[in-house]
Amino acid sequence: MTLAATMKSLPTGYCKLLNPIRLNAVSCRYLSSRDLRMPPCDFVPDKYESLPYEHVVGVRKKNLSAALLTYYKKPLLLHQGHMQWLFDHKGRRYLDLFGGIVTVSVGHCHPKVTEAAKKQMDRLWHTTNIYLHSPLHEYTEKLTSRLPGKLKILYMTNSGSEANDLALYMARLYTGNYDIISLRSGYHGASPYTLGVTAISAYKPGVANSFGCHTTMCPDVFRGIWGGSYCRDSPVQTTRTCSCSPGSCEAKDKYIEQLKETLETSAAKRIAGFIAESILGVGGAVQYPKGFLKEAYEVVRERGGLCIADEVQTGFGRTGSHYWGFESHDVMPDIVTMAKGIGNGFPMAAVVTTEEIANAFARALHFNTFGGNPIGCKVGSAVLDVIEEDGLQDNCKTVGTHLMLELSKLRDKFDIVGDVRGKGLMIGMEMVTDKKSRRPLPAEDMNVIWETCRDHGLLLGKGGLYNNTFRIKPPMCITKEDADFAVAVLEVAIAEYLDTAGK
Structure with missing residues (x-):
């Protein structure tokens, strides 16, 4: 069946719901087994009215460090985020399975975290920790109560x-x-x-x-x-x-x-x-x-x-x-x-230790200008509340286990999926040339699959010693429907790569 005929045979409205920029015959062969419709989202992003895309790219090349890499052949210009979703400058939606490098813990612009930051900005942006301020002390008590044993002395840093x-x-x-x-x-x-x-x-x-x-x-x-x-x-x-x-x-x-x-x-x-x-x-x-x-x-x-x-x-x-x-x-x-998920993207980090170790460190003055910033502490406190109130730890266990088990089916189906591993929503899928040799899938081949996922609206990270592991560490609020969509996209992307490569 031709691509046109396949598309024509789909139910009314189906094609409009398909998110990918391109949908070829290989993709269509897999629609029967998995649903490539992106899960619904009621959020409508604001219209992008900032710098043109070409100007942004120009500034990047001219004024930012060459050591700063960008993802994808045509880098994404992100404009807005909402929970597990990201929107580019054209309003296109993506399922974010990388969470700003495992940093967006409770969801992009989570309403409760955003509101906490706004309220504190109206009250007090910054003051030195030489003074007392309640956000730091409230957060210290709340965070250390979540650590076991004698781990009760907190040092706030920025990364x-x-x-x-x-x-x-x-x-x-x-x-x-x-x-x-x-x-x-x-x-x-x-x-x-x-x-x-x-x-x-x-x-x-x-x-x-x-x-x-x-x-x-x-x-x-x-x-x-x-x-x-x-x-x-x-x-x-x-x-x-x-x-x-x-x-x-x-x-x-x-x-x-x-x-x-x-x-x-x-x-x-x-x-x-x-x-x-x-x-x-x-x-x-x-x-x-x-x-x-x-x-x-x-x-x-x-x-x-x-x-x-x-x-x-x-x-x-x-x-x-x-x-x-x-x-x-x-x-x-x-x-x-x-660090990272501690502030849902706000630049903050912490070290927690015992009183005995902390006392030894007190031989000299230790000071951090921005560590324990009032806004950061309010944001961190709201993150702790949301994790509990939204049941995100349990969601990680439930959705993460479901996602890994579904990904393991891809491992069983495709010889180039060498390993699926992890716990909760800390997942890796390692790609190889074949299971017997376990040789890492070359970078150019990884990128083909990776780019196809992006074209279908799925954002993944990459890592591992050989950069051949897809890093799946999304905002902890993702759903089983999101997980199923991600697996469907990965299945199509891998199938397209194998079909094109003649493997």
């Missing part, structure tokens, strides 16, 4: 890099040791200090940065040397097989041996600390074998080090089962860092 920078400094000052251990493929910031623990070469400019940082093998049970079919705390496991007996995990033991070897060969006998994300973010939603992080903490503490949980992407209920990602690993960190 995740700054929070991790402060945490590393704190660990070194408290322990009197210097060496820091992190995981290969982990990302903790791009400031000169945090670049030492960020272990992805793309972020390394080739000049000296933080010294005394050592990396150990990333315990990736899909791409790593060891892994099996029961390793992960996830509704979807790898297709690798293993012969582990119940209650044991050979992969976990092997990766712990690698950590011990790193400590024996690369670090001093006494170390300052170990920093790790609960699930790798930029590194491609990599999950460790169950029990790895708990045993790693024990090994690190035997060497005198503190354990730092980087919750910049996994915190605030995103993993579904717990409020903080580290809780799923049954560990108690000494320091927790958080």
